[in-house]
Amino acid sequence: MLAAQTLRARDQSNFDRGDVSFIILAGALVFLMVPGLAFLYSGLARRKSALALIWSVAASNAVVIFQWYFWGYSLAFSPTASNGFIGDLTRFGLQRALDDASPGSPLIPELLYAFFQMEFACVTVGILVGGVAERGRVIPAMVFSFFWMTLVYCPLACWAWNTSGWAFTWGVLDFAGGGPVEIGSGVGGLAYAWVLGRRRERELLNFRPHNVSLVALGTFLLWFGWLGFNGGSAFGANLRAVTAIWNSMIAAAFGGTVWCALDFRYERKWSAVGLCSGTIAGLVAATPSSGMVPTWAAVVIGTVTGAVCNYATKLKFFFRIDDALDLFAEHAIGGVIGLFCNGLFASNNVIRLDGVNTSIAGGWVDHNWKQMYMQIAYIAAACGYTFVVTALIAKAVDLVPGLHLRASEEAEGLGMDEDQIGEFATDYIEVRRDFTDWTAAPTVSAEHVPSSALTNGHGPVAAGDRHGVNDLNLSDVREKRENGDVAKEIINDS
Numbered sequence: 473m474l475a476a477q478t479l480r481a482r483d484q485s486n487f488d489r490g491d492v493s494f495i496i497l498a499g500a501l502v503f504l505m506v507p508g509l510a511f512l513y514s515g516l517a518r519r520k521s522a523l524a525l526i527w528s529v530a531a532s533n534a535v536v537i538f539q540w541y542f543w544g545y546s547l548a549f550s551p552t553a554s555n556g557f558i559g560d561l562t563r564f565g566l567q568r569a570l571d572d573a574s575p576g577s578p579l580i581p582e583l584l585y586a587f588f589q590m591e592f593a594c595v596t597v598g599i600l601v602g603g604v605a606e607r608g609r610v611i612p613a614m615v616f617s618f619f620w621m622t623l624v625y626c627p628l629a630c631w632a633w634n635t636s637g638w639a640f641t642w643g644v645l646d647f648a649g650g651g652p653v654e655i656g657s658g659v660g661g662l663a664y665a666w667v668l669g670r671r672r673e674r675e676l677l678n679f680r681p682h683n684v685s686l687v688a689l690g691t692f693l694l695w696f697g698w699l700g701f702n703g704g705s706a707f708g709a710n711l712r713a714v715t716a717i718w719n720s721m722i723a724a725a726f727g728g729t730v731w732c733a734l735d736f737r738y739e740r741k742w743s744a745v746g747l748c749s750g751t752i753a754g755l756v757a758a759t760p761s762s763g764m765v766p767t768w769a770a771v772v773i774g775t776v777t778g779a780v781c782n783y784a785t786k787l788k789f790f791f792r793i794d795d796a797l798d799l800f801a802e803h804a805i806g807g808v809i810g811l812f813c814n815g816l817f818a819s820n821n822v823i824r825l826d827g828v829n830t831s832i833a834g835g836w837v838d839h840n841w842k843q844m845y846m847q848i849a850y851i852a853a854a855c856g857y858t859f860v861v862t863a864l865i866a867k868a869v870d871l872v873p874g875l876h877l878r879a880s881e882e883a884e885g886l887g888m889d890e891d892q893i894g895e896f897a898t899d900y901i902e903v904r905r906d907f908t909d910w911t912a913a914p915t916v917s918a919e920h921v922p923s924s925a926l927t928n929g930h931g932p933v934a935a936g937d938r939h940g941v942n943d944l945n946l947s948d949v950r951e952k953r954e955n956g957d958v959a960k961e962i963i964n965d966s
Contacts, residue, residue, distance in 0.1 A: 486571070491579045494709040495588055501700025502591035504693055506533050509598040512690025512752075513605070514897060516745075516797055518675075519682040520887025521606040522897035528601045528610050532617050533594045539621045540590040541566060547626035549575050549589065549634055556638035558627045575635055577707035577828060588704060589633075592653060593625055595701070599657035599803055603664035604877075605796035607671050607884045610892050612875040616664070619865050624660060624858055628652040631854075644850045645814040645835070645843065647716070648705035650760025651854040654807025659855050661799030662791075663862035667870065668877050670794035672884060683898075684744050691748040695724060698755045702762045712763050712825035719762035719770035720755060726774030727754020727781075734782045746782075749802065753781040756806030761814050763826075764834070769817035777809050808851050815844035 510529040514522040536544070546563035553559035563569050566586060574585030597617050604613050629652045631639040639646070646652075670676070681687055702720045706713035731750020735743040757777040758770065765773070784801035788794065795801070818834035833840040835847075870877045883891035890896070 486573070487579065487581055488708070491708040491710075492581070492584060494713070495580050495584055495704055495707060498700035498704025499584075499588040499591050501697045502588070502595060502704065503697070505591075505595045505697035505701065506530070506598050508690045508693030508697055509595070509602075510690070511686045511693065512748075513602050513797060515683040515686025515688075515690060516681045517605055518679070518887065519898055520889055522682060522686075522889065523895055524610060524888035524892050525602065525605060526897065527893055528604055528608075528613060529598045531610065531614055532597045532601045535614050535617045536594045536597050536621055537590065539618050540586075540593055544593065544621055544626055545569065545586045545589065547622065548629040549586070551575055551635070553630065553634055553636050556631070556636055556641065558630050559634060574707070576633055577826075579708040579826075579828065585707075589629070592649060592701070593621060593629075595697075596625055596649075596653045596657045597621060599653075599799060600660050600664065602797040602799055603661040603668065603795070604888075606675060606888060607879055608668055608877055608888075609879050610888075612869055612877045615875055616866055616869045616877070619869070620660065620862060623865060624861050625652060625656055628656050628854060628858070631850075639850050639853075642846060643833070643843070644846050645764055645818050645832075646760045646811060646850070647763040647814075648702050648759045650807040650811040650814075651850060654756050654759055654803045654810070655851070655854045656858055658800045658802065658804025658807060659858040660862040661797075662793060662795055662804065663859045664866050664877075665795045665799075666791075666793045667863055667866040668794075670792070671796070672881065675884065676794070681745055687745055687748050691751055694752060695755060698724075698758075702758060706763055706826045707828075708826060710826050712822065715767065715822055715825060716758075716762040718767050719765060719773075720758040722767060722770035723754040723758040723762070723774035723777065724751045725754070726771055727751055727757070727778035730775050730778030731782045734779060749798070750778040750782065753777050753802045753806045756781075756803050757810035757813070760807060760810040761817070764814050764818040764823060766817070766819055766822055769813065772817070773810065773813050776813075777806050780809060781805050804855070808855075811847050811851050812844075815847040818843065 506529060510526040513525040513529060517525055543561055543564050545566065546561050547559045550559035550562045552562045563586075566583070569582045569586050571581045571583070574580050574582045576585055576589075580588075597620070600620070601613055601617065604610065631637040632644065632646045632649075632651050634640060639651070649656075698720055699717050703713045703717040706716055728747045728749075728751035731753065732743060732747040735746035754774040754777055757773050761773055762770070781801050784805040785798050787801060788798070793800075815835045817837055819837050820832060820834045823832045823834065824830040833843070835843045866877060869875050879888065879891055
């Protein structure tokens with residue numbers, strides 16, 4: 473009882489309740505980004521693999537919470553870490569992580585800081601597992617996520633944010649995670665997709681998102697949560713947090729506008745997916761920079777990011793890596809742009825608005841010319857380390873019997889929902905754009921089709937085989953339909 477009273481007294485004397493409340497709310501907003509990612513990915517995928525991506529993001533959230541509690545927080549932020557690369561286990565199981573001042577800021581208690589940083593890790597892995605899109609098995613991806621958190625994310629977080637991390641002590645400017653979050657997820661997703669291999673060429677033809685409404689919903693949930701992500705990284709209800717929120721809004725708006733305008737050149741249409749993609753790219757670039765730069769710089773950052781990330785989506789064709797959801801183009805490239813712009817536009821006038829980091833120099837606008845090579849070296853180190861170690865982890869997991877990452881070719885044709893989950897994102901109706909796409913031939917009425925034909929794979933089904941027939945045999949069915957043989961086959965097989 474006495475210990476509890478002492479802890480309560482220390483809480484009241486050391487920390488402002490407004491700051492504590494603000495970070496609790498900011499952490500909750502960051503958590504909202506997890507369903508945002510799930511809906512975004514689900515909408516971008518084909519219908520037959522839409523639920524598998526929701527499941528992957530949701531399950532990875534649980535994996536990261538366990539890993540972070542178990543040893544992740546300690547490996548990233550233990551105050552007794554001394555090697556500059558990764559922490560020790562002094563905070564194993566959140567031991568002794570209570571009411572001491574946090575390693576990131578004296579304004580909030582360590583236990584709250586651990587929660588806030590955990591949400592960052594959940595979002596990072598949620599982004600990364602988009603690499604499994606339409607051909608990856610989900611349980612091996614969860615095993616991979618645990619080891620990736622331990623060997624990639626925790627070191628990257630230690631470099632940038634632990635007071636003994638080499639990037640932190642060197643003076644690298646990374647506000648809310650250009651390295652750990654954006655480069656980590658974007659380059660990591662590229663490496664995972666590389667090890668996983670390309671989808672079948674048939675799956676790459678005529679590909680388009682199955683539900684753009686979900687894409688838009690996911691984008692707005694992400695945008696809303698991102699205000700907590702960037703605003704909360706000021707670790708207090710202060711003017712730096714307000715500046716970070718403003719910069720996030722500006723960069724997102726300009727990024728979305730520029731990307732959408734560039735996509736207009738293809739079909740003379742205003743793409744909703746393009747608008748959402750550019751918005752997310754702008755928010756990505758704001759992640760490392762929003763609490764470092766003045767608001768006018770956010771206009772430049774959003775504009776440049778919208779254009780560069782749009783063109784960067786073509787890099788996957790050059791690399792011959794099937795980055796289905798453009799993780800590299802949006803997150804890695806966007807994060808690199810934000811970190812690079814810190815070297816140009818970071819200002820002490822903005823950084824010191826939190827009342828804590830009053831002596832940190834900015835970039836070139838503060839005549840701190842050496843900041844640029846620090847940022848470039850950090851970018852190179854984060855990209856190189858992430859790609860190599862991610863690829864090694866993925867390959868190691870893939871070699872374990874029963875944990876091969878790639879689904880079979882037949883499963884890929886059926887869809888990950890049927891093969892991996894057994895449930896479906898859209899299971900109640902079968903809709904076709906063209907009348908001739910229906911399985912049953914229009915020349916045969918339902919009353920003339922024996923009931924057995926509806927249960928032997930030839931009749932329309934709400935779930936299971938797509939279009940009422942195994943996807944692998946669709947070309948044969950279309951050929952028979954064109955020759956008028958579908959009705960004959962249904963009756964003969966019955």
